[in-house]
Amino acid sequence: MMSTPRSYILTVSCPDGVGLVAAVSGLVASWGGWLTEVSNHSDRATNRFFMRNVVAADSLPFGLDEFKNGFLPLARRHQMEFAVRDSSVPKRVAILASREAHCLDDLLHRWRTGELRFDLRGVVSNHETSRAEVDRLGVAFHHVPVRSDAKEQAFETIGRFLEDEQVELVVLARYMQILPASLCQRFAGRIVNIHHGFLPSFAGSRPYQQAYDCGVKLIGATSHFVTADLDQGPIIEQDVIRVDHTDTVDDMVRLGRDVEKTVLARAVRYVLEDRVLVDGSKTVVFK
Amino acid sequence: MMSTPRSYILTVSCPDGVGLVAAVSGLVASWGGWLTEVSNHSDRATNRFFMRNVVAADSLPFGLDEFKNGFLPLARRHQMEFAVRDSSVPKRVAILASREAHCLDDLLHRWRTGELRFDLRGVVSNHETSRAEVDRLGVAFHHVPVRSDAKEQAFETIGRFLEDEQVELVVLARYMQILPASLCQRFAGRIVNIHHGFLPSFAGSRPYQQAYDCGVKLIGATSHFVTADLDQGPIIEQDVIRVDHTDTVDDMVRLGRDVEKTVLARAVRYVLEDRVLVDGSKTVVFK
């Protein structure tokens, strides 16, 4: 991404129909725009159309706003939901973490080395444990304890922070608190979680203990959008690792960490690059 | 297995304790027996000990019966459940199948080419569709329809066949009927099923439709021992394959078949080679 030329990424979803690919690519071509990547998908069950287009920015005689304005008439005609983004402007991101820091540390490492490009507005945690690590990187660290008798206030504080910073993506990096439904709705499609189980198996708490008791031979992790239904949001990415009878719950926790980290990092990358479109209770991921 | 010398395979399970490995291997050594493979496992949760031993048959001055008799005093002392088997005597196997024949055909192919060695006593199906294929191989084919108003009789017929043939392993190769609890109990630890879902997700019927609706990114199959609790028996082997938003339910069914076949074949191999010991609701698999 880094070394590629500046692009506009246009994502579209609308009722399926004839000529949608041609309509979109034809319009871009009429502007002299160079479509370097195009992907589409038609969901036959929901009869919905999805498309992701990458247009070389310097092939267009105008900027982002004019792109949007120029696209509006077509969008209206086909009842398209659409978004255009400048690939050179990194997304504004907040990470919510808790005591277990492997996912947070992994994301920070990928961010620091430039592997994942985003504008990190801050880290929120209900524990102080990661403060030193976050401080050291020059990133704002917000300790927001979540006491059982004052949850509402805590999430009001967090909600305000996310709004103030105009956060476009919230990453729950093993944040062990359940977000209130209101927050989930306010940031619908913008909160990504990593669940340490192979959903829909092992939803809820202590998934590794559940997996151990169940005697499964593979354990996994699931990254999904957060909705008001706990552990039920649209799945973005999953992966598994083999275990056997010699592995204790502690071994599973350890092995699982490596899967959690890579699954979350992949899901975050897909979202940062506008590769993920929500299709009802599922996702379309243009890889 | 085929080209290796004849062996006795001794499997043991008992309450855990000091000196069990030494007691077993010492007894075998006192007979002049050559232990070519030994594997053990202690389950700290259930405090149970499991062991699998392979002894070169020609290193012993006696046969299977004397082995068993010679082992009895030690077994009694440590409350061991044990079994000894001659690796050169293939297990007596029956396969139960239905209309979808990919798992049956796959097992027949592995059996015919000698990849899996067992004494195939017959194939039972509630459909006639595989008769020609089975006949051609010189294997007995038993058509036992399972009509909703005569299930009891059907399973009585099947039970009698399994007893008459002294079947040691029953393989449900996508047999779409639910076995009655009585049959499950009579052949406890001797019936292996392949479920076309990644258990405990997607138990019950139409697992691929469930997986599709759920938007998972990996689908899988599970081979397990059959108990009276549907799709709940101890898991022997599992595997998964990646899917994405372009895959329909039909694609999942097709992709899943390859996983079902290999997972079932692996589980059957482990059981044929006495590598699987049941540990409560789980299995110990010595690979």
Add this chain to the structure above:
Amino acid sequence: MMSTPRSYILTVSCPDGVGLVAAVSGLVASWGGWLTEVSNHSDRATNRFFMRNVVAADSLPFGLDEFKNGFLPLARRHQMEFAVRDSSVPKRVAILASREAHCLDDLLHRWRTGELRFDLRGVVSNHETSRAEVDRLGVAFHHVPVRSDAKEQAFETIGRFLEDEQVELVVLARYMQILPASLCQRFAGRIVNIHHGFLPSFAGSRPYQQAYDCGVKLIGATSHFVTADLDQGPIIEQDVIRVDHTDTVDDMVRLGRDVEKTVLARAVRYVLEDRVLVDGSKTVVFK
């Protein structure tokens, strides 16, 4: 594929440039054609553009020949190599096999059950071993022995058969003979092989022995287009399976068979569905 409506599949490759996606999709749209799938790829190293388009056949007012004729002017302008195919007309296929029949049997099974749809023109083998199996399915079986002193004649016979039957895809299903360069060139891009090693490791003969001697922890299989350079043609698909120190060469051969079968079946499916485009020494596979 089977239940989907009839489509035209248009594949294109040409020097990369501005407006290619729009030019192609716009032309199809100008005919009223409904593009249900579109995939493209630009190889920055070779500066080449690749595209695969699926057009609903009943959205066009004309047939395959007019499609081709209508596309020619655009193709000339952009120096496009292109092909259009009617998805309802199965490709003409020949399978070449040898003594080890697991890949042949697997393909026949997928063909017989309709999982893979193609027009099987015949099976050629240098051994008689599979005749009964092939006969039984009503498929022509051609025994063409390849004696070391009469190779040229053997391959002339085979070449004539392929031409007579207008074969569009030749599958080497563990065919253990090296094809002469002339045959490779005559059917360039139309011969698919399965190599039982993870190429480029273990090219040549006895790859499992090589893998064993090397002590690798994963073994694999590779499906690739056949060129005059042995085991060097563009790779279509690969996969691996885990092994460990307990696995003998025979175990690797057995485990490898399952990988060979699925890798070859996947590659054949991709080619049958026109998903594979050759890009120099590599492939573009639109999944």
Add this chain to the structure above:
Amino acid sequence: MMSTPRSYILTVSCPDGVGLVAAVSGLVASWGGWLTEVSNHSDRATNRFFMRNVVAADSLPFGLDEFKNGFLPLARRHQMEFAVRDSSVPKRVAILASREAHCLDDLLHRWRTGELRFDLRGVVSNHETSRAEVDRLGVAFHHVPVRSDAKEQAFETIGRFLEDEQVELVVLARYMQILPASLCQRFAGRIVNIHHGFLPSFAGSRPYQQAYDCGVKLIGATSHFVTADLDQGPIIEQDVIRVDHTDTVDDMVRLGRDVEKTVLARAVRYVLEDRVLVDGSKTVVFK
């Protein structure tokens, strides 16, 4: 490992023969020792026997030295090479790194969080880039530049450091320098490297570029013991990840990092827990 009781880990290799398992376990039993884990392997090609035993320390009436002395007569009789180690005494480890720090950082993270337990004697690098990170953890950082005209001195410095610190395991965490043969021999069986290619494919430099040029569909990483033959030492662990035509060399580098980290971490864990025995040009890994 951490929460398990203190154990002695006894590893043995010797010419294969009758009664070896019984001889070892019987001797331990004669001391009242409790064998909690036992694994063995006979390599039929080399006719060599390998064994790993875990004995509960508090079941023995004496300590490590007496264990060794008590074992000597048996070892002599069977020409055994053996080692006994106290599981509660972490191994002395040095990490050699270079500019690319993902493997170093990953190991440091696992070490800091207690996931991998070892006594980290210092980090050596030919660049200053990781100094701050290493310092912060209170670990000694040694900058040893490797100038092309002064390689000998550089490796003398490193060799002296390793000896002074009595290092038992040297981890090359993407250390991009070739160790001199003398150093490889001095620390034979104690240096573990991570190669960013799926060996034996892509030995030497720029493996991802090689993989890209070759058009492979899976890329991998290999952890192996270092010998004087570059990238040829016994393989401990390997893994792969899927790539396709859209992945550039840079993408492969990025994807490969996740595989390198996990493969190296697994190999280091196996070595730390004495699970790896060298068998000629291969390894036995008791998992």
